[in-house]
Amino acid sequence: MSILHTINKSPFEKDSFQTCLRYAKAGSSILLIEDAVYAAREGTDVSDAVKAAIQDKSVFVLLPDLDARGLNSNLINGVQSVDYAGFVKLTTENDTVQSWL
Amino acid sequence: MSDEMLNEEGNVQRTKKFMYVNRKAPYGTVYALESLEVVLIGAAFEQDVSVAFIDDGVYQLTKGQNTTDIGMKNFSPTYAALGDYEVTKIYVEKESLEKRGLTVDDLQHLVWEDEDEDYAEKDSIKVVSAEELGQIFADQDIMLNF
Amino acid sequence: MALEVDGKSYETDEEGYLADLSQWTQPIAVALAKSENLDMTDSHWEVVNFLRSYYEEYQIAPAVRVLTKAIGKKLGKDKGNSKYLYELFPYGPAKQACKIAGLPKPTGCV
Incomplete structure (x- = not known):
């Protein structure tokens, strides 16, 4: 069974991000939305954890939320941007969605 | 700690040092916008106002914010009006920027105009260490946290 | 509440401020001014256009202190004082002029 994990909290403020990485299995998908999009940027304290996750999982980031925050540059290589249609596609491609709030 | 000034009745009135501390990212929660509104409203009372951005609060000042696709009001241009409201001391914590892979160049360039020097533009943002900011906090009369 | 201009109806809040500032036009400004018993002169337009x-x-709509200072810088010291602005907008330059400019009530309007 495939799971799409969504995270909407800043990795610097809440542990939702770390907990998600602890539970997400190889082959699953992780989508960063709202304040979680800050994790997609290169050179932060959590970028190594994101890079490790990319090794065996797919990591996506919601583009409108990145744009809103003025951070649509210097993203970690391998993090894939999606728009709202991409978000919907991800939810249909996976059997279930787990939202880490 | 703070200056004395005469009010309209000619009595001595102490202006107080107000520090607004911002620790939350914009848009995800309403704290950042609420804080900005309180700072602007508070500025009408002609006190000695400073604003600090630490932790995720530094994200409030990133340049190039575009909220068209999330359907929320982009309030980042309003930070540029702080100078008009005589809010000229804006502190950004260095450690918080570094942790987030940001430099001062990722932030808006905020300035204020010095009327006494023919409206010369001066930088409002000062990047300071946590230790320096702690000293500045210790010198305040009132601290408001968001 | 609604404002009627040239046969079209525009939504306003309970204090008469235009609900959607993107709908603003000059005829709407004239109608809003009329509701405040004001006739728009060039001097009024100068302030309204500045606010927009x-x-x-x-x-944001600037607080009156900020407006006064900014007008003084842009349009000259003789206009950058509250006496001048209150003569144009007797019920408060920030409040009345913002309404006519189709803006929300100023932040910090106390």
């Missing part, structure tokens, strides 16, 4: 460009840039 300030809002465009900073996304």
Whole structure:
């Protein structure tokens, strides 16, 4: 069974991000939305954890939320941007969605 | 700690040092916008106002914010009006920027105009260490946290 | 509440401020001014246009103190004082002029 994990909290403020990485299995998908999009940027304290996750999982980031925050540059290589249609596609491609709030 | 000034009745009135501390990212929660509104409203009372951005609060000042696709009001241009409201001391914590892979160049360039020097533009943002900011906090009369 | 201009109806809040600032036009400004018992002169337009460009840039309607100072810088010291602005907008330059400019009530309007 495939799971799409969504995270909407800043990795610097809440542990939702770390907990998600602890539970997400190889082959699953992780989508960063709202304040979680800050994790997609290169050179932060959590970028190594994101890079490790990319090794065996797919990591996506919601583009409108990145744009809103003025951070649509210097993203970690391998993090894939999606728009709202991409978000919907991800939810249909996976059997279930787990939202880490 | 703070200056004395005469009010309209000619009595001595102490202006107080107000520090607004911002620790939350914009848009995800309403704290950042609420804080900005309180700072602007508070500025009408002609006190000695400073604003600090630490932790995720530094994200409030990133340049190039575009909220068209999330359907929320982009309030980042309003930070540029702080100078008009005589809010000229804006502190950004260095450690918080570094942790987030940001430099001062990722932030808006905020300035204020010095009327006494023919409206010369001066930088409002000062990047300071946590230790320096702690000293500045210790010198305040009132601290408001968001 | 609604404002009727040239046969079209525009939504306003309970204090008469235009609900959607993107709907603003000059005829609407004239109608809003009329509801405040004001006739728009060039001097009125100067302030209203200034407010609209300030809002465009900073996304807020300035407090009256800020407006006064900024007008003084842009249009000259003789106009950058509250006496001049109150003569144009007797019920408060920020409040009345913002309404006519189609802007929300100023932040920090106390």
